[in-house]
Amino acid sequence: MEHWDIVILGAGAAGLFCAGSAIAQGRRVLVLDHAAKPAEKIRISGGGRCNFTNIATARDRFLSANPRFAASALSRYKPADFVALVDAAGIAWHEKTQGQLFCDGKATQITDMLLNRMCGAELRLQTPIDSVERDGDGFRLRGGGVDIRTARLVVATGGKSIPKIGATGFAYDLAQQFGLRMVETRPGLVPLTFAEQDLALCKPLAGIATDARIAHGGGDFSDALLYTHRGISGPSILQISSFWKAGEELRVDLAPGTDIAAWLRDQRGQAGRTAVATILSRVLPERLAHAIADEAGLSKARLADQNNKQLDRLAARINAWTLRPVGTEGYRTAEVTLGGVDTRDLDAKTMEARSVPGLHFIGECVDVTGWLGGYNFQWAWASGHAAGQA
Template identity: 55%
Template sequence: MNTKTQSHYDTIILGAGAAGLMCAGFAAAKGGRVLVVDHAKRAGDKIRISGGGRCNFTNMFAGPDNFICQNKHFAKSALARYTQWDFIELVAKYGIAYHEKTLGQLFCDEKATQIIDMLLSEAKDADIALNTSIDAIAHDGFVFRATLSGRNVTATNIVVATGGKSIPKMGATGIGYQIATQFGLPLTDTRPGLVPLTFGPQELEWIVPLAGTALDGRLEANGTSFEEALLFTHRGISGPAVLQVSNYWVEGDTVYANLMPNASIFDALRRARADNGRRQMSTALAALFPKKLATTLSENLKLSGNLADQSDKALQDLSDTLHALPLKPTGSEGYRTAEVTLGGVDTDALSSKTMESKQVKGLYFIGEVVDVTGWLGGYNFQWAWSSAAAAGRAIADHP
């Protein structure tokens, strides 16, 4: 098909990212006329930079419990009907070598562009128009009418796969939310997700000198905790554990950091006291934590004297503090560095089986634009694949 002359499509997919490209392959599989449009110069730009350029394309443990949504049951259908194993099988079919990094996270051995090339190959029967703006979308009661970079086309179906607001430097605009609102679909509140947390001047006074210091810890926010790496930065805290809890943290809340999640600090300090009671407290802590952190903790907690001077109660109190160190962020780094957008198109307005709007026939929403957000570690890609497959299959079966 020639995208310059074709005026009607069975399906127009807005967005040539992970979800959009995946959906195109399914929607065009049975001969459907499909057009994918994107304002970017290249397809799959977020895929290209993901996972340090190696694309953490799914997670072996992906399931409904790894996703945040106001309706906790919504994602079950799509995730069950196109699983991580289905995508892994597709990756293997294309001979793309991959490996597990940690916690079920799967990465390409080579480049993320292999995933983009695979998706483009799967969508080979679809037309793809890049550098194309979405000027207007409307429905006349029979078909959708779209103006794309000044060109007027019609379609039986529109799939909104435009992503969220995260990483605006890559062109994220939130246009998908505007389209949802235009057609009367409700939105849930949106905010940055999987994002570093920032602090006010008082906390930064002791955090900034620790910039670059990392350790394995467990962070907890609002009853949900993650045990991964914690990194201190010039603006606050980051690292996988922080990005994970940022999805559950709400402004004004306190985050609790367990600085030694897999052992008792009390027991470690008691053993150190028995071995050498003359050791200074800061020295004892330096045997358990990075030196800069040990020094800062000693100063902030006003620890003085040596181990022999500390009673069991004093050591227990210190241990309790370090197993649940309270940290009160004032905010996050925002959409600038957020990996995803929390919230989005309210799932109550969508079919969980097809991702189609319940009130506007032929209008679908998939991927990040929907109020479904995964944990860090390949889960959001899996939601892109699963939701795209749900919509694409429904379209192919009922064009």
């Protein structure tokens, strides 16, 4: 039987970062993962550039049954701390929009940095764990040809999102095995799916992006909306998906900041002979403008021929487009998993289970989920650091 001070299950962002923080405390650290490669989510994130943090990180950018829980870890490991590591590693980066920081080069630079930071720890891949048991004041792990005893066990196996890269519900099963409570899980930051009547407009517009504002369930986002063959996606939809629940309607403003009804009245006085579709193309992508005019039966109509009531209906279709998603694309394309290990059962400073000394849960498997834009990586760094230092 092997003996280790700390075993970390999961070689993703949180697990690798935790290993680096723990090795700095002089501990003997082993990281195990069933996958063939470490940190696959880092590799594919941000279009291969890794949106590794967000300088606007604050507690209110995270969803949880206990919104205050994340504050402790986030306050003790900030975006500037991670940026300092990136700079020290010589990794070039840039700010894209809304505080999002990306690598100039490949995302794998971040993985390499994390592996170098945990130098002295041991990483074993393709090592599945079949059982975890309490063993005195520590834990015993078996599986993948190993029999290991550890004083502390850190669970960093993530959530259910993107199963094709190896995501499972292992962390949730283990938490329940040890009597921890769970907050119901569901896909987050995920494209929504729609019924045929909504798809009738979306499909011909596939590939078109436009600015949009969506406010729903406490979330309020102004960002790009993308029409696809399956409905609508893009950052604004991914963001609001974390706030939307089955059966609820969404109201989308396709011209944020513009009162379309007032604007159309003004344009009627100035350019009344112009076709409605042509006028709309001044504030919307041309194909979208023509599609909305066609939908309203105004494909060849002049603006001057429309009364105020007609203009109000047209404006409502743009400023308050109402649609009801039928679901989401599920964990297959979800960037994160909402819900997870109930934070009431964890110590906010150490991420340790209150009722199981030595057992820690970090990263995505915990009921803390960030907005789109680097927040979830910052939670991985912060929660991993908290557990690693403990």
